[in-house]
Amino acid sequence: MAEKTMVQTDQTRSKKVLRFIIDNSVTLLFVIICILGIVASKEQPFILVSMLLERMTRNTFLVLALLIPVVAGMGLNFSITIGAMAAQIAIIFVAYFKIPSVGGLSVAFLVSTPIALILGMYIGKLLNRTRGQEMIASMITGFFADGIYQMIFLFMAGTIIPMTGDFVLSNGMGLRNTIDLMKDNGMGKSMDKIIELDFFLVTIFFGIAIVVYYLWKINKDKLEGMEKNRKIGGVVIGASLTIFSILVEFTNVLPHKYALLKTVKMSVFTAIVVGLFAAFNVIILNTKLGQTLKTVGQDKHIAEVSGIKVKKIRVLAIMLSTLFAAWGQIIFIQNLGILNTYGSHKQIALFAVAALLIGGASVSKATIGQAFLGVLLFHTLFIVSPKAGLNLFGDAQLGEYFRTFVAYGVIGVSLGLHAWKTMIMKRQE
């Protein structure tokens, strides 16, 4: 008897493992690709970690901006490009009037907000007219808006819009290709510089926070058995992180090859902002608004019957997404320290969507964990692929084409699989 149940649990366990592998095949595949890429690139650990840290702090906000429309059942919002354009309008404004440093940064956030909200409202209304095709419509809207954006800054700036000075091209029409935000105490890096600490100093505190959180949990809920063991596991992980970080930060335990890791810097303020925004995305789902969004996402008809103004909620979801994309783009650009007037926004949607999908999200379900994991994997690939291409095939360009292919390919495959599943489900009904 006992043997039989043992066999059964064994079977269910192996089934569970199989399910896990199938459900997370995209993410697992990328874990493997990333590991192979890291090995092939022979990138120095210091460069890899510091670049990854920088990219995670500057890109995650944009990826998180995608979450609310997914909850509202509108799929992946490719029109976050337009939020990015709103941000760039604000950044150009700040740079033009030479508003310095953190002040400029704040003004950029302020100015971008109404622009993004108004644009978001119109996008939302448009997407309401293209139900069932929201994603392609949002993508084309992005391209369309790019045309208008270029029209404004290539032909109207300096002619219809009174702009002068070194921003404007020598013939008096159109803005220059790049705007340097580091010059003249500009807003470049101003957010990152507010608090900048050693990465391992930060992880000490992070580890302590984990320990405190789990101890508090154990005390408060009076847990027993498996649950308690799990929480104790959390305490152990937190404690080991703390100890490891202390050792790295204050002694010379790291082998010579990794010694530089000690000096990796982290933009703590930016990271906190991203963290708070992630928390906001979790919290909002537990509010009344969050419930409404979920209902709309699950079944429009039920939502309609229960008195929810579906169209308004959908517009609101896109407005929020556009606004957050604008703020995300400001964080992104201030980190770069340079604005590519006609190019900085172009790839935003592609990279954000690809990252989210690599993290294991789908058109109808996405979590903040998937966003973080996706950014981590996607940007690891981004950093290592040119060098891996160079080492394996003697051509860095090859690696760059590979990562573009991966971005497009993962979106194509994920969208295709999702469409296939939906079709099968429809048929079963």
Place this chain on the structure above:
Amino acid sequence: MNLVKRLGLPRIIIIVFFVLLWFVAGAKSLPVPLLMKDSLVRIGMNLIMVLAMVPAIRSGIGLNFALPIGIICGILGGVMAIEFEIIGLAGFLYALAIAIPLSVAFGWIYGIMLNRIKGSEMLVSTYVGFSIVSLFCIAWIVLPFTSDEMRWPIGEGLRTVVSLESTFGGILNKFWAIPFSNGFIFPTGLILFGAFICLVYYLFSQTRVGIAMKTVGDNPKFAAATGLNVDRYRILGTILSTVLGAIGMVVFAQSFGYIQLYTAPLMMAFPAVAAILIGGATAKKANISFVIIGTILFQGLLTISLPVASSFFEGGNISEVIRMIVQNGIILYALAQGGGE
């Protein structure tokens, strides 16, 4: 008012804009015959790629944003012709002979895939198109081509732009071309070839198979009830669209005089989609007259906007910006019309 409703505001704006630009060109005494020649060439070189939308729409898969699959096949044909140094008309035909079977194979596989994702064809096909183009970016570096015409003098892989001057560049454009004294040249070969392909497609659409395909696209449930194999006709539509895309690319390249590799074909589906929509098509309805009208309006507009604009002010490629706005505006309009509630 009725006409306004039937055409839709965006089309009326485009038509008015088109007419206005030609008048301005005349009033500003720009070389109108030359502009007409350029327009005609651009219309001829884009026509077949626009025609490629018709079988896709007719068979029910909608606007074929995965046109780059066909385009890549066309490029492969052209590149093979250069590799084996087949020049002149033979090179052009050889390129077609390589491109067509390839595009049949690719189109067939892609058609099978499309049958699994009914309802999301447009979105998925866009990313399938993008993926294929970026995959071939790798291929252009890795594939073992040896021709010095195409390889970088130093380093790996093929050049980004390959000249067709010594092979089959302009082979159709120069064929029976009729020069006029005012500078206008009628590209007879190019126009004849386009007309020929349109005619062949028209004849096909009148056959039993062509009519069946249209039935499948119009009303799949009814078609299935009458015993037609819906999925098979959808695959046929996809194959035809891909083949036309491949032929269209070879014609485009010979007229342009260059083959552009790497990321150049990435966005090529969009002008073709926009042209047929401007001509009056929707995601469900298309015929050859829409193709012709749409190509004339869209390509004509793009050709003339640049010289007219630069007669007013210097600098900046306004044609490119107008292309982005008009092209994506009309696609959005069509999406809003099709999916509106």
